[in-house]
Amino acid sequence: xxxxxITPEKDGEQVKVAGWVHEVRDLGGLVFIVLRDxxxxxxxxxxxxxxxxxxxxxxxxxxxxxxxxxxxxxxKEEKAPNGFEIIPKTIEVxxxxxxPLPLEVTEKVPADLDTRLDxxxxxxxxxxxxxxxxxxxxxxxxxxxxxxxxxxxxxxTPKIVSTATEGGTELFPISxxxxxxxxxxxxxxxxxxxxxxxxxxxxxxxPIFRAEEHNTTRHLNEATSIDIEMSFTDHxxxxxxxxxxxxxxxxxxxxxxxxxLQILELNLEVPKIPFPRISYSSAxxxxxxxREIPWGEDLDxxxxxxxxxxxxxxxxxxxxxxxxxxxxxxxxxxxxxxxxFDLMHGYIELASGxxxxxxxxxxxxNIKAKGLHPESFEFxxxxxxxxxxxxxxxxxGLERLxxxxxxxxxxxxxxxxxxDRTRISP
RNA sequence: GCCCGGGUGGUGUAGUCCGGCCCAACAUGUGGGCCUGUCGAGCCCACGCCCCGGGUUCAAAUCCCGGCCCGGGCGCCA
Numbered sequence: 001x002x003x004x005x006i007t008p009e010k011d012g013e014q015v016k017v018a019g020w021v022h023e024v025r026d027l028g029g030l031v032f033i034v035l036r037d038x039x040x041x042x043x044x045x046x047x048x049x050x051x052x053x054x055x056x057x058x059x060x061x062x063x064x065x066x067x068x069x070x071x072x073x074x075x076k077e078e079k080a081p082n083g084f085e086i087i088p089k090t091i092e093v094x095x096x097x098x099x100p101l102p103l104e105v106t107e108k109v110p111a112d113l114d115t116r117l118d119x120x121x122x123x124x125x126x127x128x129x130x131x132x133x134x135x136x137x138x139x140x141x142x143x144x145x146x147x148x149x150x151x152x153x154x155x156x157t158p159k160i161v162s163t164a165t166e167g168g169t170e171l172f173p174i175s176x177x178x179x180x181x182x183x184x185x186x187x188x189x190x191x192x193x194x195x196x197x198x199x200x201x202x203x204x205x206x207p208i209f210r211a212e213e214h215n216t217t218r219h220l221n222e223a224t225s226i227d228i229e230m231s232f233t234d235h236x237x238x239x240x241x242x243x244x245x246x247x248x249x250x251x252x253x254x255x256x257x258x259x260x261l262q263i264l265e266l267n268l269e270v271p272k273i274p275f276p277r278i279s280y281s282s283a284x285x286x287x288x289x290x291r292e293i294p295w296g297e298d299l300d301x302x303x304x305x306x307x308x309x310x311x312x313x314x315x316x317x318x319x320x321x322x323x324x325x326x327x328x329x330x331x332x333x334x335x336x337x338x339x340x341f342d343l344m345h346g347y348i349e350l351a352s353g354x355x356x357x358x359x360x361x362x363x364x365x366n367i368k369a370k371g372l373h374p375e376s377f378e379f380x381x382x383x384x385x386x387x388x389x390x391x392x393x394x395x396x397g398l399e400r401l402x403x404x405x406x407x408x409x410x411x412x413x414x415x416x417x418x419x420d421r422t423r424i425s426p
Numbered sequence: 427g428c429c430c431g432g433g434u435g436g437u438g439u440a441g442u443c444c445g446g447c448c449c450a451a452c453a454u455g456u457g458g459g460c461c462u463g464u465c466g467a468g469c470c471c472a473c474g475c476c477c478c479g480g481g482u483u484c485a486a487a488u489c490c491c492g493g494c495c496c497g498g499g500c501g502c503c504a
Contacts (some may be wrong), residue, residue, distance in 0.1 A: 027468090028461035047462065064455095079463050100436040100455050100474095108466060109438045109454045114496060169503055186504085212503050213427070219503070301500075342504090349504060397504050422496075 004039040008083040011076035015086065017042055018069040018094070020125065021062050023106060031060045033091075035070065036105075036125070044070055045077075045085040055091055065097035065105060065122070113410060120417060120426060131260035132413060135253055136402055140205060142252040143226055146245050152201040152228060157190035159183060159207060163376060170211040172221075183209035186395055189380045191229040192328065192356060195391040196383035203228040205398070215421045217410040218348060220399060222419040229393035235330075235339040235355040238392045239316060242343060242351060243273045246314065250405065264406060275343070276315040278307075283317050286310050296321045296336075301347065308347035314404075317342045327366040329354040343396070345404035353394025360384040 001015050019037035033044040046059055062068065072088035102119040103111040105126055116123040123129050144154070160176065161184045171182035187204050194202045208225040230238055250270045253261070261268055278286075280299075287293055287303045299307070299317075307317075322331050322338040329338040340354035357363045363384055367374050374381060399414040412418040417426055 023465085025464050025467060026461090027464060030462035030464075032464050032467090034465075041465095043465075045463085049462085077463090079465095081465060099457095103437055104454070106454090106466080111437055112497085115437070208504085210503065214501080214503065215498075216500085216503095217498080223504075225504080352504065395504075400504070 002039045003035070003037050003042045006042065006074055006084065006086075008074075008076040010074040011084070013074050014071070015074055016069065016071050017086065019067070020105075021064055021066045021068055021097075023064060024060060024062060026060045031056065033059060033062070033068075035068070040127075041081065043080050043082075043085040044072070044088055044091075045075075045080065046088060050087060055088065058093075059088070059091050062091075062093060063097045063099045065101060065125070066093055067095040067097075068093050113412060117412065117418065117423065118426070124416070127263050129413075131257075131263040132402070132406060132408070133416065134260050135257045135264075135406065136398075136414065138253055138257050139249050139402060139405075140398070142249045143205065143245060146248045147203045147228065150201070150241065152203045152230075153199050155191070155194055155199070155202045155204050156206065157184075157187040157204060159209075163189070163379070172209050172211045185210055186225060187227050188326075188328065188395070189377070191227055191393060192391065193380065193383040195229055195231045195358075196386070196388045200231045200389075201228070202230075213421055217412075218400070218403065220411055220415060220418055220420060223400075223415070224398035226396040226398055226401075227393065229356075229391055231389040231391045233355075233392050234390070235318075235341055235353065235392050238353055238355075238394055239277075239318075239341055239343075240274075242353065242394055242396070243271075243275045243314075243316075246275075246343075246401075247271055247273050249401070253405070266406060268405065271314050275313075276311060277318050277341075278311065278315060279319040280317055280321060280337075281319065283307055296323055298324045304344070304347040304349075308344065311344075312346060314343065314345050314350075317344060325354065327370045327372065328356050328363070330357045339392075341394075343394075345400075348400060348404055349397075350400045350404060351394050351396035353392065355390070355392040358384065358388045358390050360388070 001017050003017065006015060017035060017037065019035045022034040022036040022041060025032040029048045031046040035042045035044055046056055048056055069092045070086060070088045071090045072086040075085055075087050076083065077085050102122055103115055105122060107126060124133070160174065160181050162179065162181055169185050171185055174181050174183060186208050187206065191202055191204060204227045206225060207222055209222055211221065212219065228238065228241065230241070247270055250268060254268050254270060281295070283299065284293060284295060287299065287306050290306060291303060293299065293303055318341040319337050320340045322329065322336055325338045325340050329340045331338050338354060341352070342349050343351040357366055360381065364374050364381065367377060399411050402408065402414040403411050408414055412420065
């Protein structure tokens, strides 16, 4: 049985429980073992007079974090946490833990993030850390459910690619027999090809790799991207999907992860849709009250912080200058402006999307205009020559979303085993 | 890539500025002991640490040089 399945009403019932020894409090004639399992804590109480001597003496010496199995009787008890305790008949040590521990699971002494990540298996035993990933699981589940309900088809695209970069980020080169290859920075080009293939609505949840030497609390070199692509719609259409998706995720987490939110001491609110939309040009006006940025330049961190403070919460920045967006975005009639958007949370960018350029000739021009070579994109361009519908899509950073939602101070907290500038293990 | 900050028991900190009073302190931990209502249990005893290599000096955790490692900010990027 799990800890949460037992209540004071089960008084007198025989139960089997298993888990980790969180703490042992030895009072001499009375020993308490705090047992921790996946769902919470249980108190095993051993009064010296009642327990068999051998069991009693062995139990008080069990090292913290050892894995034990307990068979015993539930006893309703006002003085016990949650109103009950278990009086054991037998205690079996399934696996003994070494001491001292690499870090304190009881959180009496804090540990640096670096120490925690080096010992992640034990760090994750801490309820607060565990809660993050229980919520992450629900987030992914909600996203999947929502997109399936909306008629999307889940796809898997390659993570090993040969193409030159689509622009922007650096790629990790890898050794691939006699060929040059890279880890994919995003499923962008492949999900667009799926539009030509006639899937109409696709999504993918998978890893992306960025070989940037950044060293900040909001960047990872391996992250999880949630990507959608949708035919016969425009940027407005996919923005609506995105805000509904975000609201759904918040609502589900609120409904199904109350316990974990409580552990994290978070008060989550479901964001109201539609999210505020502000054009790049209007955003620039706000920023210019305190800082000069010429039209057409990207908004740097300082600018985004000004905006985040001004607007707050979740909002879209739309109509970005074409020159700072990738070749695949579609422009308005005024070609300086693109049908693109970023979803922001404060100053953190969560997602970015656009209507795509589906017209072959225009696309080739765009590639050339970015100083790239159309020949390197032949596998991609081919899909545009034989019937490509108009389409739009976006990519959403899962860890960024989690960071924003749970107010995490460091994106590494949102990844089980983060990969950053210096860390590739564990 | 640029710029800051840091490395002291298993863990987290103090001490470094201004060298000696530091064979290094505190908490947690670990080992042992006492204790029948703990829930950050309490009390007593013990154990355990100055990143590496040079240098300066009568004397280095402390100052200087080099190295390794880590954190953060900016840039870039999602």
